[in-house]
Every structure is written in C-alpha cells, then in structure tokens.
Amino acid sequence: MTTDNQLDPTIDDLDPETSVVVTLGSPLGGRIRTWNDDVAQTWIVEDVEHLERLWATGAIGTASLQQAGHHRDVGVLDTANHILCVTTTTPISKFGGLIEGHEHFALKPAPSTKLTKNARKQRWEAFEDFLVTATSHAFDRGETLVIGGPDPDGPSVTIGQMYRSSRRIWAISAAPAPFAELWPVPRPDERDRVTTLAKFNPMLALHTAMRTTDALRSWGVDPYDATITYVQPIEMITGRLSAHSLLDDPVEA
Structure with missing residues (x-):
C-alpha cells in the first residue's frame, strides 16, 4: 500500500x-x-x-x-x-x-x-490559465472546447474557430445565455444560446478564458467541478457553434 x-x-x-x-x-x-x-x-x-x-x-x-x-x-x-x-x-x-x-x-x-472567497478566486484564475493552454493546443489539433460542469448535458461554453471568406474567426458560445458581467445582455431569441464572433487573434485566449469562468460562476459551477471536453472537428461544423447560423452574424473588430 x-x-x-x-x-x-x-x-x-x-x-x-x-x-x-x-x-x-x-x-x-x-x-x-x-x-x-x-x-x-x-x-x-x-x-x-x-x-x-x-x-x-x-x-x-x-x-x-x-x-x-x-x-x-x-x-x-x-x-x-x-x-x-x-x-x-x-x-x-x-x-x-x-x-x-x-x-x-x-x-x-x-x-x-469550504473555499474562502480569495481561494476560490485563485482556483478560477488557475483554471483560466489552463484554458489558455487548452485552447492553443486544441486549435492546433483543429478541435473545439466545451467547458462546463461534470454533466455533459449541463450549461456550457463552447470555444472554437472557423473560417469565413478565407478569414479565421474566433467564436465563443454559451448555452444557456449567462447573465454575467463579461457577457452581453441576451436578446429574447438568444436566451437558449448566445454567441460572439471576432477576428482571430491569439491575444483573445485570456479574455475568452475569463468570460468562460464568468459564465461558469453565474451557473453556480464549483471550480473543482469545471471540466474541459475536447471535440473533434466535425462537431465544430455541425454542432454547437453552428446553432444560430453564425456565419450570418456580424464579426466584431
């Protein structure tokens, strides 16, 4: 033993x-x-x-x-x-x-x-650092990330990339729409899922990680319960990131 x-x-x-x-x-x-x-x-x-x-x-x-x-x-x-x-x-x-x-x-x-407020903040910051690393490696493999709690059918944030008119696009999507500081107030037709697109920039990784943990906190997820799911490329095309015809949405500068 x-x-x-x-x-x-x-x-x-x-x-x-x-x-x-x-x-x-x-x-x-x-x-x-x-x-x-x-x-x-x-x-x-x-x-x-x-x-x-x-x-x-x-x-x-x-x-x-x-x-x-x-x-x-x-x-x-x-x-x-x-x-x-x-x-x-x-x-x-x-x-x-x-x-x-x-x-x-x-x-x-x-x-x-029970974690203190400061300890909980430190755990989320550590998770954000892992998310930055996970995003970089997943994108290199052509994968998408889904971040949520232990239940794969529970609330989650999807982080992925796509191409539009030969431009590389960064996408982050949350379902259901989180009512959180770093997320826009959803329109009535966005409450099941809200999505943000932006021109691809590796510097967005940390901000995306922060928005992800902001959503998880709003859903009551404990930092130790936060899980990273890796999704193979076909899922990015046919699954979560295409739920609201994202290619018709405006792309943020």
Whole structure:
C-alpha cells in the first residue's frame, strides 16, 4: 500500500482489483476532483507540479463521452492505495510520431472544507490559465472546447474557430445565455444560446478564458467541478457553434 512517504508510485503499485477508470477535473490549488459513476472525490496530489505541466496540453489520455466526437481526460484510480495513473503521449518531433507512456501520482483524500472567497478566486484564475493552454493546443489539433460542469448535458461554453471568406474567426458560445458581467445582455431569441464572433487573434485566449469562468460562476459551477471536453472537428461544423447560423452574424473588430 502507498504511504505518505511514497511520492513516486509506479504501475506495479496499482491493484487491478481496486482500480477504476475515472474522469478528471483540473488540478487546482494542489487538489483534483475525480468522478466514477457520477461519484465525486477530491484528492490532494503529492506531485501536483508535474501533473500541472501535463495538464491541458493534450498529453493526457482521454475517453469518449456519449456524444459523438466528445472526449474528456481520464485516468485509472486505485481507490485502495490512492494512486492515479494517466496515459501520456509525447510528440517525437515536429515531423510526427508519438511516444506513449504512463505517469503515476500519489494521492491523499482531501478534507471537505469550504473555499474562502480569495481561494476560490485563485482556483478560477488557475483554471483560466489552463484554458489558455487548452485552447492553443486544441486549435492546433483543429478541435473545439466545451467547458462546463461534470454533466455533459449541463450549461456550457463552447470555444472554437472557423473560417469565413478565407478569414479565421474566433467564436465563443454559451448555452444557456449567462447573465454575467463579461457577457452581453441576451436578446429574447438568444436566451437558449448566445454567441460572439471576432477576428482571430491569439491575444483573445485570456479574455475568452475569463468570460468562460464568468459564465461558469453565474451557473453556480464549483471550480473543482469545471471540466474541459475536447471535440473533434466535425462537431465544430455541425454542432454547437453552428446553432444560430453564425456565419450570418456580424464579426466584431
């Protein structure tokens, strides 16, 4: 069994009898939330800096959701020995090729404590940093991001890119329309979904992340419950971002 001093577990430490596949939240403030059959557990991660370096880069293995083309980060959790194993992929070079491996993290159950206002603000800021990273890597892969709570059918923000008359467009869409500081007051026909388009600029990544967390807060999502779903390209064309004929909308400067 893993002890408090065993900070570098290996695959040999995993007990297949007590190991389950879990969906992962983001590592925030040294902690991470996992879900197995909708049962949530919050953990203290011993080597959280290493996990943070991997997070939101596309290096961690994912599993499909029920929606076609939707994927979330997953790991294998040994519930008895408190070890989290994630599959990783590392590019060999810019010319292609991947190295597959595994990383293991010792965990401790986190006590149930209410976050202070300042701590909650810090967790959201850390999540925004991950979103900036996730957006950059997802766009490089031609993917769209959907950010929401654990329920894939719950309120969410979609971040994607598209092309209009050979111009690259940045799109952010929220459903339902959030009544939040960084979002415009929706028109009556926008209350199910509101969308903003802008000329593509990498500098929009941080502002988009801030608008995303602003929407999540307005929906009552806890920072540890915030999840990132990666969506394959076909979903960007036929799914969430095309819900209101976006190509007919004006593009902001």
